[in-house]
Amino acid sequence: MTDQTDVIYKTDDLIAQDIDAYLEQHQHKTMLRFITCGSVDDGKSTLIGRLLYDSKMIFEDQLAALESDSKKVGTQGAEIDFALLVDGLAAEREQGITIDVAYRFFGTEKRKFIVADTPGHEQYTRNMVTGASTADLAVILIDARKGVLTQTRRHSYLAHLIGIRHIVLAVNKMDLVGYDQATYDAIVADYAAFARSIGIERFVPMPISGFKGDNITGLSANTPWYTGPSLIQHLETVEVDTTTDQAKPFRMPVQWVNRPNLDFRGFSGLIASGTVRPGDTVRVLPSGKTSTVSRVVTLDGDLDEAVAGQSVTICLADEIDCSRGDVLATADAPPQAADQFESTLVWMADEALLPGRAYWLKLGTQTVSATVQEPKYTVNVNTMEHLACKTLDLNAIGVAEITTDRAIVFEPYAEGRTLGGFILIDKITNATVAAGMLHFSLRRAQNVHWQAMDVSRAAHAALKNQQPAVLWFTGLSGSGKSTIANLVEKKLHALGKHTFVLDGDNVRHGLNKDLGFTEADRIENIRRVGEVAKLMTDAGLIVLTAFISPFRAEREMVRELLADGEFLEVFIDTPLELAEARDVKGLYKKARSGQLKNFTGIDSPYEAPESPEIRVDTTKESPEDAAERIVDHLLGWAPTI
Incomplete structure (x- = not known):
């Protein structure tokens, strides 16, 4: 009995050790955020459903429900409609399209993933922008039967504009064209010509079938002419530089002034870039006042160093004015502050832009009143032409000057998303009407100053x-x-x-x-x-x-x-x-x-x-x-x- 008990205890210990080792390994996996996008019915939801299914991220009851739902929507034979795993809205299942942005988590032995399934319909382009705003990689799907379409171009342009530098061109539904290499090569060549015209320097093409599973988790015998990686292999190994933000100068938009009692006053927020340590000299913007970091506080205790991506509370050695909307930054390399900018806007409202109307502009933790001037031009996503316009309609992409009612702290979007990306909000309806990217402040914003008057x-x-x-x-x-x-x-x-x-x-x-x-x-x-x-x-x-x-x-x-x-x-x-x-x-x-x-x-x-x-x-x-x-x-x- 004693020997058997010892064996049981030893077995339990081994199991516990295995679990601990698994959790430790899982905790330190890297994370990749990516989106699937393209034109309507290119198979985005089906692809994600296949990824979830093949990575064993579906419970038995979910699988049973999926098989039952697949029969209801008319899937032939024993085939599973993988799109139903992602299309959660009733309207999506009825119409067989994606309307909302669906976020799903899955993992493999090498990496964790968060994938956003974004709509293909032109009227839901605004949802695609939402999904792309936090992504590291974009999977652009193309129906092998249709080739490169307008929405393919629009989504590619937006992905590049938003700053996604890793592009996968997934030529889907190859099973419906007999896995023909010539069809695949023609689509890749067509897309490559367009990609060069908008500044996409490189992308990874691959022939796939989300429905059949070709080249998803492993290479398919149906495409012996394809020698590149499978989709999962590429997603597991693509190098996303997580140290870039840490190498930049320190920036932290202040979200909250933490004052639980008279003995403690700190400034809480998410570090957007750089590192911060006790003893560092920081500048509060837009006021420009400086102080020294006395403590870097978290729920688990003080830190000797905090880096981009961490939420912390920073205490300063001096009692200086700092509140929500201000930015803490490296004293000798602060961001700019201005009230007039050139920007790119993606218009997301059914009602057209009204130049001169005041909107709320939200950038990081800053909210100010802003007016948009008549756009300089709008972009034709098919030809990349700059077309004259007086306003921006739904899904239009244009360049316009913006004026805010007071100076805001910013960086060009190319240097940082947190202080370069913004949204516009209608003051009456409180609806988000546009997403935008600041390029630079206008020279007149720096040259024109308030003149103090002696008679008040x-x-x-x-x-x-x-x-x-x-x-x-x-x-x-x-x-x-x-x-x-x-x-x-x-x-x-x-x-x-x-x-x-x-x-x-x-x-x-x-x-x-x-x-x-x-x-x-x-x-x-x-x-x-x-x-x-x-x-x-x-x-x-x-x-x-x-x-x-x-x-x-x-x-x-x-x-x-x-x-x-x-x-x-x-x-x-x-x-x-x-x-x-x-x-x-x-x-x-x-x-x-x-x-x-x-x-x-x-x-x-x-x-x-x-x-x-x-x-x-x-x-x-x-x-x-x-x-x-x-x-x-x-x-x-x-x-x-």
Whole structure:
């Protein structure tokens, strides 16, 4: 009994040792992130399903469900539809396409993998960009029956643009062309010519069949003419330089100021590049202040050194201002800070870009307001031509200048994704509308500086004995904006106040005479007026503006230009039928007859304020009464007026 017990214990020890050895080996495997992309129905999901199946990453119950589902969707005989392992949405299974980005994990004895299955349909190109943003390698699939298609070119261009330098050209469905070498060679030659034109210097081509398994985990007897590696062999051995980021200067965007008690203050974030040690001198950007690292803290204790890819909390020797959105960097090699850039944009929204409109720009942990100028050009992915354009539509790729409302810390995207890649977010819907890559700051961003003035804004206001403000009258044409604004100014003038009215028609005779009435021109019209109104408040004036200003986003843009509370939105709420019945200028009649295009309320939208400071219902209140109430509100809001 004793001998048997000893044997059991020894066996258990050996098993435990084997498990420990396996876990130790698994823990130290390298990780490769890659994407599969290409045109619709090129077999991306099937390929990933085959990889999961062949790497034994499917449980028995999953396999049983897969076999059952394969029969439901009509797979012939005993064949398994591997795409069902990845296409998880009901709509994907019904249509046999990929819509969302599906991430899957699998591993072999040599390496761990995270693969993103990205959609092939053009309308889901934005999803492909999401999957490619963190990938080291791209598998570009081509249907051997169809050859190189537009979406193949688009995905290849985007993969290269985003910075993926390892490309596998997988010519799929070779079983459907009889494993013909001539077909394969022609496709590779066609793709090679295109790849050179966009700067892809090298790629690894291979003939495969995701459905049959040819050249996936091992070389296939069906392609004796192919002497390269199988797909898995290449994925296991491709060299992805993980030390590159560590060799770069130290950068860490601050995500959070860690202050659990009065005795501890640290700055937490993910190190984007470089290394950091206690004693290193670092610079806080954009302020430029410097300090010395006193501690590098993690949940498991302090570190003597931290490298790119690690999340840490850095403590500084000095009490200096640093908050979320700032960047800690090597003191003698800091990144740049600027507010004007040239960038490449991949437009991801159904609604086209509106040049001049303010969007949120999110870069790392920094979020700022940004406007995009009219694009310089858009790229034709078939010919690589630079085409003139005034906007960017869904899936368009273009180059445009971007201006932010304050300086942001950045690096060219070619030098670092973290401080070079950004997204644009619609301020009203909060939807991501574009992904972008910063190339460089514009020279004027470095040459133009704020000039300090001896007479301050507060001094201007004190001299006039009033608090500056902007009364922003908005409403339909004919609602009575100008009438009420003029009455308000007369009452304020009688009280001895310093005012000025900016009227929509008057401004278009001079400052904005070059602008029309398209959405883009309306946005620029309000932007210019907002900047003028801000300058007037700097001079201590009470500014009254009377503009239709149909879009909420632009009214909010002007609000953000001013100090808190200085922008008072006055909504002159007049029903369309009443405004049209007045039609003092005859504009509605022209719009109805088609003589006047882009007229608000007829063929151009008006977005009514959701929570204005003052609302005037002209069906219940006379212009005189409304003006009196607005003045009373202003006096109550700012007793110094």
